[in-house]
Each structure stands twice: as structure tokens, then as C-alpha cells.
Amino acid sequence: MSVTAGHASSGVVGEVNSVKDCSPKEVMVWLSLDKDDYKERLLLMHTLVPVGGKFQFYLKPGHYQLRASDEQGCSFYQKIKVQETLESIHIRMVKK
Numbered sequence: 001m002s003v004t005a006g007h008a009s010s011g012v013v014g015e016v017n018s019v020k021d022c023s024p025k026e027v028m029v030w031l032s033l034d035k036d037d038y039k040e041r042l043l044l045m046h047t048l049v050p051v052g053g054k055f056q057f058y059l060k061p062g063h064y065q066l067r068a069s070d071e072q073g074c075s076f077y078q079k080i081k082v083q084e085t086l087e088s089i090h091i092r093m094v095k096k
Contacts, residue, residue: 023070
């Protein structure tokens with residue numbers, strides 16, 4: 001499974017795609033503050049995205065963590081920096 005995400009001027013946009021051995025149905029996408037200590041890592045938003053679907057989180061500029069998981073045990077994790085410009089991020093799901 002892979003996710004393509006970009007930083008919109010007001011947040012993060014992305015798309016979820018599936019690969020072999022990962023869920024063909026849906027993925028939970030999580031967004032949290034970028035903190036190393038899990039006790040400080042506040043979950044800000046999450047959404048269930050169908051494979052092939054798109055998502056968008058509206059955010060202030062700053063540092064965040066984007067994560068995803070599915071029923072098959074596939075996941076991804078990426079630290080992101082939201083700025084005023086558009087950047088693309090390609091995140092590939094991996095089997096745990």
C-alpha cells in the first residue's frame with residue numbers, strides 16, 4: 001500500500017493506494033504533533049480512507065507525524081513539515 005501526500009497551503013492532502021499483501025479496502029490515516037516522546041504526541045485528526053481515495057487535513061504551519069495502518073498489518077510513518085508551499089510526499093505501506 002502506498003500513500004501520496006502533499007503539503008497544501010493550509011494542511012496536508014494525500015491519496016491511498018494498495019499493493020500486494022495489504023488491505024484492498026481501507027486504511028486509517030492518523031495525524032499527530034511531531035514529538036519523540038509518545039506522551040507529548042497529541043493525536044490531532046484521523047480518518048478512514050478507502051484504497052484509491054483521497055484525504056485532506058487542514059493545519060497551521062508546523063511539524064507533524066503522518067501515520068497509517070490497515071487490517072492486514074501494513075503501515076507507514078512519515079514526519080512532515082507543513083509550510084505555505086505545496087510539497088509532495090510518497091509513503092509506501094510495509095507489512096509488519
